[in-house]
Amino acid sequence: MSRSVLMQGNEACVEGALAAGMRFFAGYPITPSTEIAEACAVRLPQVGGVFIQMEDEIAGLAAVIGASVAGKKAMTATSGPGFSLKQENIGYASLAEIPCVIVDVQRCGPSTGMPTSPAQGDLMQARWGTHGDHPVIAVSPSGVQEVYSLAIRCFNLSEKYRTPVIFLMDEIVGHMREGIVIPDPDSYEVINRPLSGVSGINKTCFHVDPGEWVPRMAPFGDGERYNITGLIHDESGFPTNDHDTARKLMERLFQKISCNYDDIVQVENDMMEDAEIAVVCFGGTARAAKEAIREARSHGIRAGMFRPVTVWPFPEKELRGWIPQLKKIIMAEHNAGQMLREVQRVTEGRLPISFIGKIDGTLIRPDEILQKINEANNEKMQ
DSSP states (O other): OOEEEEEEHHHHHHHHHHHHTEEEEEEOOOTTSHHHHHHHHHHHHHTTOEEEEOSSHHHHHHHHHHHHHTTOEEEEEEOHHHHHHTHHHHHHHHHHTOOEEEEEEEOBOSTTOBTTSOOOTTHHHHHHOSSSSOOOEEEOOSSHHHHHHHHHHHHHHHHHHTSEEEEEEEHHHHTOEEEEEEOOGGGSOOOOOOOOOOOEEOTTTTOOOTTOOOOOOOOTTSSEEOOOOSSOBOTTSOBOOOHHHHHHHHHHHHHHHHTTHHHHOOEEEESOTTOSEEEEOOGGGHHHHHHHHHHHHHTTOOEEEEEESEEESOOHHHHHHHGGGOSEEEEEESSSSHHHHHHHHHHTTSSOEEEEEOOSSOOOOHHHHHHHHHHHHHHHHO
16 A cells, blocks of 8 residues: 655665665665665664675675675665775676666765765766776666655666666755655566576576576575676686687677667656757756756747656667757756766767756756756747
């Protein structure tokens, strides 16, 4: 049975994760994500789960990886400085195909920066932070209700594709309080990872059948014995220097994301049906963008908002679909222009793009976006 509650974004992240089946959290408190650790410390024991505060950020994700290999849905949470420290283990989980969710509640940086101030400066770190070529799924919410539902989705994607998923929140959303509806558990899908039925030694634990991308492996301790390594490996899980095997493994890791693009990628289109001016934004910045486009519409300006919910893979197919009808794009984000570069890449110079960004710990206001919309409309009419 659904119920209405007043909830903070960070609290909703925990409740959504629990609804998805998260039963293990390991992390290190860091502003502005600390409430996630605090809530996990309270809530996990109530549902038979485990909370551990680790000695540092690196150990936090290492413990999560271990819990996931043992069969538990596991999560950690951090902010920018800690996210940097987790990158090596994100790469390990990607190559070893270990499901886990990493929450990054972004704050103003670089370094320790301004811990309580809003920012969205970790977008490119989410995609390129760890070394080597690797696929990434990253999801970004814009409100507390969406934090709850997308936390479930992050676990579903992680389990389905056996990959780490980054929940790219920001301080705006993490510390916001809103009335939300906690849905009935029967109203949403919960996905569990594919498992094998092998007992004893499995020398083909990373084998996938033609047309599939995700191996089936039982949790450690359930009777199946196999090897996991951070090195390039063959189907047995043991290291190899065979170039053909390495190519096939890496291609499959990318294909399990790229070949399932339509299942993974989500966007929000607000008043885009007849829009000539599009505000592109993500995460908490969408709050100001929605107010701005509604004010613009009240003055007869055909403005809309295009918001990537899945920020990685970047929804380039969806953005390209709007290009023929648009006259201009306004990119609004709380950084120096990280998503701007993706928009420029996708539009390939076919549209003029205005940019509004902040890196001083203050919020982009609706009137600032509206001013850019008015300027774009005046240019269109000339």
